[in-house]
Amino acid sequence: MAQMNMIQALNSAMDVMLGRDPAVVLMGEDIGYFGGVFRVTEGLQRKYGEHRVLDTPIAEGGIVGAAIGMAVNGLRPVAEIQFADYIYPGFDQIASELARLRYRSAGDFFAPVTIRTPCGGGIRGGQTHSQSPEGIFTHVCGIKVVMPSNPFDAKGLLITAIEDDDPVIFFEPKRLYNGPFDGDTNRPAVPWSTHKKGEVPAGHYTVPLGKADIVRAGKDLTIISYGTMVHVAAAAAAAQGIDAEIIDLRSLVPLDADSICSSVKKTGRCVVAHEATRFSGFGAEIVSIIQEECFWDLLAPIQRVAGWDTPYPHAFEWEYFPSQARVAAALKVAMEPA
Amino acid sequence: MQRRSRLHVPPTPARPGEAPDFSYLQLSEAGAVRRPDVSARAREIGFLSLELVRVLDDKHEARGPWDPHLDAAELEIGLRHMLLTRIFDERMQRTQRAGKISFYMRSLGDEAVAVAQCMALRPGDMLFPSYRNQGLHIVRGIPLVDMMCQLLSNTRDMCKGRQLPVMYHSAAGRLFSISGNLGTQFPQAVGWAMAAAIKGEDHLAASWIGEGASAEADFHHALLFAAVYQAPVILNVVNNQWAISTFQGYAGGEQRSFAARGPGYGIAGVRVDGNDFLAVHAVTQWAAQRARTGAGPTLIELVTYRAAAHSTSDDPARYRAKDDYAHWPLGDPIERLKQHLIKHGGWSEERHRALAAELESLVAASWKEAATYGTLTEGPRLDPDLMFEDVFKEMPLNLQRQREAMRAERNSK
Ligand SMILES: Cc1ncc(C[n+]2csc(CCOP(=O)(O)OP(=O)(O)O)c2C)c(N)n1
Numbered sequence: 001m002a003q004m005n006m007i008q009a010l011n012s013a014m015d016v017m018l019g020r021d022p023a024v025v026l027m028g029e030d031i032g033y034f035g036g037v038f039r040v041t042e043g044l045q046r047k048y049g050e051h052r053v054l055d056t057p058i059a060e061g062g063i064v065g066a067a068i069g070m071a072v073n074g075l076r077p078v079a080e081i082q083f084a085d086y087i088y089p090g091f092d093q094i095a096s097e098l099a100r101l102r103y104r105s106a107g108d109f110f111a112p113v114t115i116r117t118p119c120g121g122g123i124r125g126g127q128t129h130s131q132s133p134e135g136i137f138t139h140v141c142g143i144k145v146v147m148p149s150n151p152f153d154a155k156g157l158l159i160t161a162i163e164d165d166d167p168v169i170f171f172e173p174k175r176l177y178n179g180p181f182d183g184d185t186n187r188p189a190v191p192w193s194t195h196k197k198g199e200v201p202a203g204h205y206t207v208p209l210g211k212a213d214i215v216r217a218g219k220d221l222t223i224i225s226y227g228t229m230v231h232v233a234a235a236a237a238a239a240q241g242i243d244a245e246i247i248d249l250r251s252l253v254p255l256d257a258d259s260i261c262s263s264v265k266k267t268g269r270c271v272v273a274h275e276a277t278r279f280s281g282f283g284a285e286i287v288s289i290i291q292e293e294c295f296w297d298l299l300a301p302i303q304r305v306a307g308w309d310t311p312y313p314h315a316f317e318w319e320y321f322p323s324q325a326r327v328a329a330a331l332k333v334a335m336e337p338a
Numbered sequence: 339m340q341r342r343s344r345l346h347v348p349p350t351p352a353r354p355g356e357a358p359d360f361s362y363l364q365l366s367e368a369g370a371v372r373r374p375d376v377s378a379r380a381r382e383i384g385f386l387s388l389e390l391v392r393v394l395d396d397k398h399e400a401r402g403p404w405d406p407h408l409d410a411a412e413l414e415i416g417l418r419h420m421l422l423t424r425i426f427d428e429r430m431q432r433t434q435r436a437g438k439i440s441f442y443m444r445s446l447g448d449e450a451v452a453v454a455q456c457m458a459l460r461p462g463d464m465l466f467p468s469y470r471n472q473g474l475h476i477v478r479g480i481p482l483v484d485m486m487c488q489l490l491s492n493t494r495d496m497c498k499g500r501q502l503p504v505m506y507h508s509a510a511g512r513l514f515s516i517s518g519n520l521g522t523q524f525p526q527a528v529g530w531a532m533a534a535a536i537k538g539e540d541h542l543a544a545s546w547i548g549e550g551a552s553a554e555a556d557f558h559h560a561l562l563f564a565a566v567y568q569a570p571v572i573l574n575v576v577n578n579q580w581a582i583s584t585f586q587g588y589a590g591g592e593q594r595s596f597a598a599r600g601p602g603y604g605i606a607g608v609r610v611d612g613n614d615f616l617a618v619h620a621v622t623q624w625a626a627q628r629a630r631t632g633a634g635p636t637l638i639e640l641v642t643y644r645a646a647a648h649s650t651s652d653d654p655a656r657y658r659a660k661d662d663y664a665h666w667p668l669g670d671p672i673e674r675l676k677q678h679l680i681k682h683g684g685w686s687e688e689r690h691r692a693l694a695a696e697l698e699s700l701v702a703a704s705w706k707e708a709a710t711y712g713t714l715t716e717g718p719r720l721d722p723d724l725m726f727e728d729v730f731k732e733m734p735l736n737l738q739r740q741r742e743a744m745r746a747e748r749n750s751k
Contacts, residue, residue, distance in 0.1 A: 033353070034583030034657050050347045057553035057588050058520060058581055086519060089554060124440045126502035128518025279736060308740045310729050314440070315491035315499025319722040325747045 004200040005192040006177045009151035010040050010116070013158035014078060016204050018048045021076060024162060027054040027063060028080030028116075037082055038118055038177060060090035064115065068098055071111035078162055084119035084171060085131045098167045099142035114161045115169045119147070120228055120275050121307075121321055122175035126314035132227070132276035132307070137169050138252050138285065144209055145253040147171040149230040150180065150197030153250055156207030164209065173227040173275075181228055182235035183324045210254030214263070218245035221269035221334055224260055224286055226250060229273040229322060233305070236327035242335065252282055260286065261293045268299035268338075271330045275322055278306035299338040303330035348587030352659035360667050363641070364388070364595075368395035369402025373620075376627040380606045380634070387597035387607030390641060393616035398677040406458075406620040410683035416457055416615055417679060418693060420449040420672050423473045425697045426482060427646075429705065430489060434503075434650045438713045439489045441503045445470045447645030447663060450615045450671035451546070451576055453477055458622035459544060459572075464534075466514045466527035466545035469504050470576065470644075474546075478511040482704035492712035492720065498728070499720045521547055521554035524573060528563045531571035531629075542629040544572040549596055549639075550581020553589045561603040561637065570629035572622065573605075573637045576612065578644035583657035600637030612640030613671040616678075641668065722748070 004012060017024045026032075026041055032055035035042030045053035056063050060081055067077040081087045087094075094115070102110040121130035138145050144166055148154035154172070161168035175181045179191045192198030215230060220242050223233045226249040237244035245263050249256065264270050270290060272283040283304045290302055305322050312320055351359040366389045374383045393400050408416075427444040434442040445452065452473025456465070467474050475485060487494035489503040496507060507515035514530075517523060527545035534541050547557060552575050564571050575596040579586050590596075600607025606628065610621045618640060625636035645663040647654050679685035712718040726733060726741045733741075 029581075030583045033350070037582070037651075051345050054347075055584055055588055057590070058550045058584075059553040059555065061555050062553065088519070089556075126505075126518065127500060128502065278740075308725065308744065309736055310725055311500065313500045313725045314497075314502050315495070315720050316722045316725045319725060319744055319748065323747065325750050326743075329743070329747065329750070 001199045002202050003193045003198050004151045005179065005198065006148070006151045006154050006172065007038060007040050009155040009200045010158055010172065011042060011044070012200065012202065013155040013162070014041065014044060015047070017159060017162045018044060018052055020204065023074060023076045024078065025052050025054065025070065025075050026078045026080070027056050027067060029056055029058050029082045031055060031080050036080060038174065040116070041080065060086055060088070061093055064090035064093035064098060064113070067113045068093065068101070068111045071113045072109055076112050076162060078114045078116060081115060081117040083129050084117040084133050085128045087117055087133065094137070094143065094169070095140045099140045102166070103142055110165055111167055112165045113167045114158070115167070116158070117169070117171060118174040119171040120173040120175055121312050121317060122181060122228070124314065124317055127311040130312035132171070132274065134171055134252060135276055135280065135282040138282050142167070143253065144168040144251065145171070146209060146251045147173065147227045148250060149173070149176065149227055149248050150195065151192055151200050152197040153207050153213065155200055156205050157209065157250060159204060160206045160209055163206070168209070171227070175228050180231045183232035183321065184235065185318055207250070209251040210256055211250070212256035212259040213248040213250055214259065215246040215248050216244065218243040219267060220244060221271065221331065222247060222263040222267045223271050223273060224249065225273040226252065227275060229275055229305070232322065232324055233271070233273045233327050236324040237331060239324065240328055240331055242331055257289050257293070260290065264290050264294045265297045268297050269334045270302045271305060271327065271334050272302065273305040273322060273327060275307050277309050278304055279309045281306050300334050300336055303334045305330045348585065348592045350585040350587070352662060353657065354655060354659060356659055358659045358662040358665040360665060363667060364390065365667065366390040366392060368392040371402070371404065373403035373624070376624055376631060377633050378606070380601055380604050383606055384601045387601055387609055388595055390609050390611055391617050391621055392611040392614050393620060394614045394674050394678055398674065398681050400616055400678065404617055404620040406616055406623060408616070408619065410679065413615070413675065413679055413683055414685070416453055417672065417675050418697070419453040419457070419473060419477050420615070420675065421694060422697045422700070423449045423453065423476050424672060425694065425701050426472065426476070429701045430486075431650065433705070437715065438709070439503050440714060441650055442489065443469055443504050443649045444646040445472055447643045447670065448576060448578055448612070449473055450618050450675070451574070451612050451640045451642060454615045454618035455544065455574065455622045458619045459626055460541070462512070462541045464512045464514065464527070464530050464541060464543045466523040466530070466543060467516055468523065468546045468548060468551070468576070469516055470548070471546050472504070475506055475508065475511070475513060478508065478513060480506070480508050480511050480513070482701060483708045486705060486708035487711055490708060490711070490713050492708070493718045494708070494711040495720065498724045520551035521556035523547070524556050524560035525563060527573070528560045528569050528571050531569035532563070532567050535567070535570055540630060542570040542572060542626060544574065546574045546576055548581060549575055549577040549586050549589050549591060550584060552596060561599060561605060564635035565603040565605050568632070568634035571635045572625045572629060573635060575637065575639045576642065577639050578642045580644050580648070580658065582648045582652060595639055597637060597639035605635050605637050607637045607639070609639045609641060611668055612642030613668040613674060615671060615675040643668070
């Protein structure tokens with residue numbers, strides 16, 4: 001097996017799919033000749049040509065709309081939105097069209113489009129290069145929503161997304177591109193080669209959507225998370241000496257509610273962590289499901305850890321980011337004796 | 339004839355390792371393009387959107403009907419503002435490299451656009467800039483220290499630490515808050531101008547967008563609203579040929595000029611040499627007169643070249659020919675105005691050097707002061723409590739609670 005960072009793993013997924021399926025095309029701003037501002041599509045235009053890997057005009061609405069048309073005509077477009085913060089000009093095409101095409105045409109039309117987009121903070125990008133808008137899309141019925149936390153999952157999930165006949169929005173936590181990040185900004189960055197999920201098969205494999213990963217089994221408390229916060233929450237629990245069961249959702253839609261509920265029924269305690277803002281965030285959905293399914297098993301109120309309900313400020317990146325300290329405060333409340 | 343359709347991929351003239359090639363550029367002779375009356379109807383002056391208005395010729399003489407006949411003192415001010423913009427940019431670039439600010443974007447090669455256009459407008463006009471128009475702020479007299487404090491996200495930052503560097507604003511200077519989301523300012527400028535017309539004011543609005551960003555739907559919304567309501571607005575497309583790695587052909591520039599989109603909507607469109615201070619000034623003044631006399635909006639395409647990297651995060655050696663700017667047919671805006679002034683305004687190499695030295699020390703002194711209000715690495719810092727202000731006019735309860743939680747978090751560390 002090869003060592004890959006998340007950029008290489010995603011590149012490998014698209015390389016594999018471009019090679020296997022002539023219907024797969026990539027499109028987006030600066031993704032062709034240049035290989036993308038994060039280099040995720042590096043070398044793919046050279047390898048597969050300008051009709052398979054398309055540089056596009058700077059028009060996210062146009063990118064998504066054209067991807068839908070291409071998909072309806074038999075292609076399998078993988079569209080990159082340069083930053084998740086720039087997805088909004090494409091929102092109408094996503095929410096009103098992409099997500100509902102199958103439904104409104106009673107299955108006669110569908111659009112297997114994958115939209116990849118880097119999300120999350122931690123690179124001093126300020127309010128327009130740091131957002132985590134996944135909750136906006138989980139609220140739209142008819143679109144799958146994925147966010148990996150490591151290179152192995154990233155590649156397997158992206159291949160699954162591309163092969164899926166339904167549309168998928170694939171969020172890539174950019175702070176994890178080059179290495180796992182546990183929120184400790186004083187520690188030197190670690191590369192993915194130090195992590196077991198940095199080992200990635202070179203060929204085709206899939207990781208299913210709708211199946212959470214139990215990153216660590218534990219009995220004291222359940223931590224439910226995805227993306228960057230999987231690493232932050234795990235580090236915080238370890239530092240507190242809590243025997244936490246850590247669940248990485250990987251896909252939010254479809255959601256693996258069974259894994260969530262069986263873990264919470266076992267531990268009776270739960271913390272939900274994401275980087276996105278708290279109010280109406282995806283965490284609220286998880287907490288509601290647990291409340292409905294596991295009410296009588298709970299030993300303490302479920303806690304949420306999230307970004308504050310403000311835009312992501314440039315100067316206060318680390319005061320905004322849900323730090324290990326924020327997780328620790330939530331763990332403390334969740335661990336209070338019944 | 340082809341028997342099948344075939345996907346066209348816009349050509350890029352010179353990639354790394356290839357010789358710079360600007361043969362695609364349609365040029366006109368200096369002085370050759372007619373200057374219609376400001377009351378001309380858009381449909382009568384379509385030629386302006388396809389030719390290239392130029393005043394300064396290769397011998398640095400001003401030619402033809404578009405010569406704005408500015409006096410030497412005015413031109414010296416223009417030169418000063420452009421030079422200051424460039425020196426400021428260079429210094430801030432180095433500052434970013436030294437780790438004092440997180441990010442920077444230079445306007446190298448594009449300086450005449452912001453400087454000449456702003457000088458042709460009135461202080462009451464409202465400007466909706468993009469991120470590469472620092473010359474507007476300089477002409478409007480925003481102190482360099484204020485701009486630097488924004489770049490530093492320090493205790494005197496006008497944005498209170500909330501924005502990425504270069505996203506300035508000045509309510510008093512009538513410079514709208516710059517957005518990181520491309521193109522959004524364009525229809526907003528039209529709306530501002532519509533309000534001016536509704537209120538019967540004499541002010542106009544002007545906005546700037548990159549040719550790359552003109553692909554966004556917002557660009558088209560702006561043109562449509564401007565045309566429908568004949569709003570007093572000047573809409574500027576800065577065609578500096580590149581949008582990060584993507585050549586202007588990908589924004590539609592291969593098939594037709596950007597200015598030509600104006601007539602398509604029923605708006606006057608003018609294509610102008612963006613490195614010719616005199617031509618840019620003249621065209622802007624013409625458009626401003628139209629706006630102020632009820633002749634409606636104008637779309638101006640400023641043909642220029644982004645000589646520097648897109649930003650401090652970018653390396654253009656990866657996607658374009660290395661010495662391309664040296665071959666750019668429209669030259670350098672500062673050099674051209676300087677040579678014109680040497681010929682006709684009593685300017686000289688010595689005076690130019692002295693001016694550069696004066697501006698260098700102005701920038702250095704400003705930096706010294708700005709840094710006392712804090713840098714990324716040292717000195718005073720903004721209070722993180724500020725993060726929770728201005729989300730709303732009144733802070734709601736959830737934010738008050740989160741501010742408490744944030745304070746507790748900071749104390750626990
Ligand atoms: C809606 C949106 N999409 C994408 C981006 C990312 N982006 C920032 S600048 C840029 C290129 C813009 O080029 P152009 O408009 O030609 O202006 P220039 O930088 O050349 O002055 C891109 C793609 C963005 N900021 N906003």
